[in-house]
Amino acid sequence: PPHHDIYSIEDLAQLIYDLKAINPDARVTVKLVSASGIGAIASGVAKANADAILIAGHNGGTGASPQTSIKHAGLPWEIGLAEAHQVLTLNNLRGSVTLRTDGGVRTGRDVVIAAMLGAEEYGVGTAALIAMGCLMVRQCHSNTCPVGVCSQDERLREKFTGTPDKVVNLFTFIAEETREILASIGARTMDEIIGRTDLLRQVRRGGAHLDDLDLNPLLVQVDEGAAGKWADKGRKPIADSLDARVLKDAVRFLDRGQTLELSYPLNNTQRTVGAAVSSAIVRRFGSQGPAGRLKLRLEGIAGQSFGAFAAKGLELHLTGEANDYVGKGLSGAEISIRTPEWREDQLICGNTTLYGATSGRLFVAGAAGERFAVRNSGAEAVVEGLGAHGCEYMTGGRVVVLGSVGWNLAAGMSGGELFVLDQPGHAERALNGDLAGVTDIDAAAAERLRELVEAHLAATASPLARRLLSDWDNTLDRFVRIVPLTDIVRAEERLKTSA
Incomplete structure (x- = not known):
């Protein structure tokens, strides 16, 4: 699991719940x-x-x-x-x-x-x-x-x-x-x-001072x-969750790995959706995952830790909104979030999304809160706006932001790649330049960027993504690419060597 910052007893309770869900x-x-x-x-x-x-x-x-x-x-x-x-x-x-x-x-x-x-x-x-x-x-x-x-x-x-x-x-x-x-x-x-x-x-040792x-x-x-009655309490399992129902309905997928699509309503009391299912997938098919996919189409408001530790072979498609910790420790799954009626700059995803993610993809057809993709080491994501501290301590993966960003962007970022659709000069003002900096978008980077925006459109039907892709040449000029300073130095050294 990723390292966690615990700010309250509620955070701790949620983390304990998450860990029990992924490993009962x-x-x-x-x-x-x-x-x-x-x-x-x-x-x-x-x-x-x-x-x-x-x-x-x-x-x-x-x-x-x-x-x-x-x-x-x-x-x-x-x-x-x-x-x-x-x-x-x-x-x-x-x-x-x-x-x-x-x-x-x-x-x-x-x-x-x-x-x-x-x-x-x-x-x-x-x-x-x-x-x-x-x-x-x-x-x-x-x-x-x-x-x-x-x-x-x-x-x-x-x-x-x-x-x-x-x-x-x-x-x-x-x-x-x-x-x-x-x-x-x-x-x-x-x-x-x-x-x-x-x-x-x-x-008693004796003496006044002792x-x-x-x-x-x-x-x-x-x-x-x-006294003495507390021994051998055993572990405390979590209460029945939506995942317990999914596991009963997904027998065909878990038995044979065949692609299966299921739909459920969702409310914000249902936490850590997808973790227990991911645990069952990994136990059944190993880290390589199944040949097919289990696609869950959900509608409503997701509780904390939606898609936490979600594994390869699982797809979570939410129409609605999600609370904090979406995709915490994401481990190969695909997650998409959109609203029935899209509005630009609409906040539909909470704080601390993709915390410690290692692989997989997340598409958010709206804005997310603060601390997006903190300690991300391998996941890819497209989001349409961010709060403060985006991509903090990121060591790998790729993030595309199709909107505004908050201050302290890319603080401590030592790996990975970040694209921001820039309002003139805003991304550079928000950037924490201690370890990351702005660099050119070469042909290969432009291709990676376009592929992710197209995947975002396919997953969420985002009107913003459709509009940007319809005028891609002009859109590309508005993007800023941010990478670790070490990558920029290495690129400059390669240019000098080739020259």
């Missing part, structure tokens, strides 16, 4: 850094339908992080775990989510303490790395690891002596110590001690009768 077998875990107030955040994550919450402590890691991250990496996991467990229990949410913790868990004693503070799963990372031979010299990012754990240098990799047996040996010792501690307190299983903070006490810190708030049992 997966457990979705949300990682939270141990910090004061983490209980409220954990409650929101539990309500967002996560299967597990990982409370990550300030300790551990490889040391490859920036200095600011190492110095400001949160609190000990004990503090965050205790608060999350207590607040979740008080809000009757503890039974709906699994708690996991890491950040310096190295021994069986650490595992038992984590269980007593409320964790059911435990991450042991740094200790396992050291068992393989890591010396913690904190040079992971520089390709100079002296023991070859983290290096692409063949000379250094020859020094690596780690084996799976060393890691197995470590975990065997951790498990044995855990069993010994359980036996010493009369417990047979880990489930019996989860949440049992009554079995912990603060060690005992200033009162850790008793960490050991509060907010629900004594609930």
Whole structure:
């Protein structure tokens, strides 16, 4: 999946829903850094339908992080775990989510303490790395690891002596110590001690200064009768969706790969349409996709993440409007959106469209919101207007904009190709020129551009596309082509060489 920017608990809930739709077998875990107030955040994550919450402590890691991250990496996991467990229990949410913790868990004693503070799963990372031979010299990012754990240098990799047996040996010792501690307190299983903070006490070191810190708030049992009852909750599937109905109706397509066309009404409570169907397609036909196509003709207003992760072999044709995250992680499908009555500059598609798309095509016979094709790495798209931050961090693919664009266009764009039907000078004023710039439209680029506009017309019957194609020679002169500056430099070097 693509990297995601999460701005609210609603965004997180939608992402969890998307991931469960594309992979119904997966457990979705949300990682939270141990910090004061983490209980409220954990409650929101539990309500967002996560299967597990990982409370990550300030300790551990490889040391490859920036200095600011190492110095400001949160609190000990004990503090965050205790608060999350207590607040979740008080809000009757503890039974709906699994708690996991890491950040310096190295021994069986650490595992038992984590269980007593409320964790059911435990991450042991740094200790396992050291068992393989890591010396913690904190040079992971520089390709100079002296023991070859983290290096692409063949000379250094020859020094690596780690084996799976060393890691197995470590975990065997951790498990044995855990069993010994359980036996010493009369417990047979880990489930019996989860949440049992009554079995912990603060060690007194003696001296006025050493005992200033009162850790008793960490050991509060907010629900004594609930201790140990949270284990083995399993994963939480999403509710029935439109995709469930499609899968029942598309048996012929899924069995034999024959082209099939289906039609459905759509409303904005139906989210992530196409993801579960794409999951079934990939499981049945693999990454190559089927010989035929499953064409879904939909009418109405699409909810969040319409066509998220949609795979090769699927076509989604919507007559209406769509909310945010259309084509998130698009993976080979074709999506088209149009309205029954076309109007120029009509906004028919929400924000963050084609976020992290890798392949496939999107045609929007209208304008889209902000952050269009962010982190796109391979998909092609035609849209008739954009808000701010279009094609931000784009690394591949091709985008054609048949209308106005917002500011900060192509910020951080390091690959791909962008065509904008320019109002005189507007595209260049909107362009963030740090990594991308304007270049000529050669014959090959003009052919690619025309092919996409023709495909847009065929998919959406756009009056604007028809008008532009009817006077193509003059239309072509109005386009601006934007590519990464590295591509411009290489092109100039080729011209000098040929000259």
